[in-house]
Amino acid sequence: MELCCCVTLLGCSLVFMVQGFYSASDDVVELNPSNFNREVLQSDSLWLIEFYAPWCGHCQSLTADWKKTATALKGIVKVGAVDADQHNSLGGQYSVRGFPTIKIFGANKNKPDDYQGGRNSQAIVDGALNALHTLVKDRMSGRSGGSDYSRQSGGGGGSKKDVVELTDDNFDRLVLNSGEVWLVEFFAPWCGHCKSLEPEWAAAASAVKEQTKDKVHLGAVDATVHQGLASRYGIRGFPTIKIFKKGEEPEDYQGGRTRGDIIAGALDLFSDNAAPPELLEILNADVLKKTCDDYQLCVIAVLPHILDTGAAGRNGYLEVMMKMAEKYKKKMWGWLWTEAGVQMELEASLGIGGFGYPAMAAINARKMKFALLKGSFSETGIHEFLRDLSVGRGSTATVGGGALPNINSVEAWDGKDGELPVEDDYDLSDVDLDDNFGKDEL
Numbered sequence: 464m465e466l467c468c469c470v471t472l473l474g475c476s477l478v479f480m481v482q483g484f485y486s487a488s489d490d491v492v493e494l495n496p497s498n499f500n501r502e503v504l505q506s507d508s509l510w511l512i513e514f515y516a517p518w519c520g521h522c523q524s525l526t527a528d529w530k531k532t533a534t535a536l537k538g539i540v541k542v543g544a545v546d547a548d549q550h551n552s553l554g555g556q557y558s559v560r561g562f563p564t565i566k567i568f569g570a571n572k573n574k575p576d577d578y579q580g581g582r583n584s585q586a587i588v589d590g591a592l593n594a595l596h597t598l599v600k601d602r603m604s605g606r607s608g609g610s611d612y613s614r615q616s617g618g619g620g621g622s623k624k625d626v627v628e629l630t631d632d633n634f635d636r637l638v639l640n641s642g643e644v645w646l647v648e649f650f651a652p653w654c655g656h657c658k659s660l661e662p663e664w665a666a667a668a669s670a671v672k673e674q675t676k677d678k679v680h681l682g683a684v685d686a687t688v689h690q691g692l693a694s695r696y697g698i699r700g701f702p703t704i705k706i707f708k709k710g711e712e713p714e715d716y717q718g719g720r721t722r723g724d725i726i727a728g729a730l731d732l733f734s735d736n737a738a739p740p741e742l743l744e745i746l747n748a749d750v751l752k753k754t755c756d757d758y759q760l761c762v763i764a765v766l767p768h769i770l771d772t773g774a775a776g777r778n779g780y781l782e783v784m785m786k787m788a789e790k791y792k793k794k795m796w797g798w799l800w801t802e803a804g805v806q807m808e809l810e811a812s813l814g815i816g817g818f819g820y821p822a823m824a825a826i827n828a829r830k831m832k833f834a835l836l837k838g839s840f841s842e843t844g845i846h847e848f849l850r851d852l853s854v855g856r857g858s859t860a861t862v863g864g865g866a867l868p869n870i871n872s873v874e875a876w877d878g879k880d881g882e883l884p885v886e887d888d889y890d891l892s893d894v895d896l897d898d899n900f901g902k903d904e905l
Contacts, residue, residue, distance in 0.1 A: 484526045485544050490533035495550050496723050503543065503568055504666070507518065508722040509598055510541045510568040510619065511578070511591050516548035519562040519855070531584040532591070540591045552719070552727040556670065560759050567594045570601060573669055625668035627682040633691045637682070638707050643731045644679045645707040646716060646725070649686045650692055654701040660720055667725035673732045674726070708736060734793035742784055745801040745809070748870040754797035755828035759798035765810060768803050768818040769881035780821055780840065787845050804872055812863035825852060831862040
């Protein structure tokens with residue numbers, strides 16, 4: 464469940480920072496990067512976990528119900544909470560972009576499910592029991608045996624097959640010539656710290672492979688066997704982790720060694736090296752639906768008619784949007800545009816209303832909420848608009864009709880200036896005008 468205290472959910476007022484919501488006397492387990500692996504990932508129990516931020520008003524409102532839920536489910540389902548504002552590596556690991564977010568960690572701890580039910584204790588308890596019922600049925604049918612993490616090196620881990628074994632023979636081909644981002648661990652089999660890192664590295668490899676669509680890779684080199692590679696990169700201790708990016712010298716990885724830290728670091732690398740999102744013209748309903756369904760937020764511009772701006776003016780607006788898409792590419796939002804008057808139902812649903820072009824709206828399709836740009840359509844104005852959304856400020860409204868509107872199918876802009884429509888010429892020689900034409904009659 465993702466509420467409206469953050470970028471993707473829009474519309475939560477920023478409040479003063481407060482202390483964490485839960486204490487040792489509560490039945491809610493306070494989770495952090497130090498105990499998350501042990502308590503949750505290595506557990507066979509079903510976990511219901513709230514990711515919150517202390518400043519979020521909706522999180523504060525949920526606190527009493529969350530404590531009541533934990534007490535009701537004590538001994539049946541584990542109930543935890545993560546201060547994702549403080550422990551953002553855990554929030555990043557599980558793609559938390561709004562507060563509070565509730566996730567259900569069941570059989571596959573690497574792929575928790577989003578809780579989408581009501582926000583009161585009764586609804587949350589019912590949702591947890593339904594998830595527990597599903598888990599038990601899966602185990603009875605043999606589809607799941609608890610946590611799917613392999614038990615190796617004393618801890619839970621992902622699939623070792625997702626860690627690419629690198630050698631003197633394949634390193635250049637797979638890493639240096641791939642054009643993709645690699646995190647490579649240089650290890651020694653006898654090294655105790657390497658053995659401790661193994662399950663964390665394996666779990667991170669599985670998560671990173673999925674979350675980056677196989678664009679960031681985790682590899683491992685046995686430096687005692689492939690000494691040429693170890694010598695080439697100046698490996699002096701174990702484990703050593705290096706980052707390889709296309710056309711750049713390798714650099715040392717300086718982050719933490721838990722799976723959460725590794726995943727967060729890999730996702731940052733993915734965002735930093737990803738191409739900016741594509742800016743699409745709304746040509747049909749599928750373009751709008753796919754973009755708004757695939758992304759947490761879709762940013763839509765309604766640009767003036769081509770006759771009002773010409774190609775140069777329109778390209779100027781599109782250039783501003785592309786710069787903002789590049790600036791905010793880590794958010795992984797969708798970016799769309801249309802011409803004024805072409806998608807009137809869309810304009811009406813967003814309250815744009817046929818004037819004031821160019822206009823911009825940011826839509827959260829999951830909640831059918833939107834916010835309108837009130838400032839100038841410029842780099843500064845749009846940056847301020849999106850920055851405010853990023854910290855939970857700004858007024859929102861419900862999309863008209865509560866659903867994405869009907870979209871007309873249109874031809875793509877050809878990149879040229881507009882042309883006035885050609886009117887038919889009329890020959891007035893054949894028109895019979897009587898003698899009284901043009902005279903006033905009393």
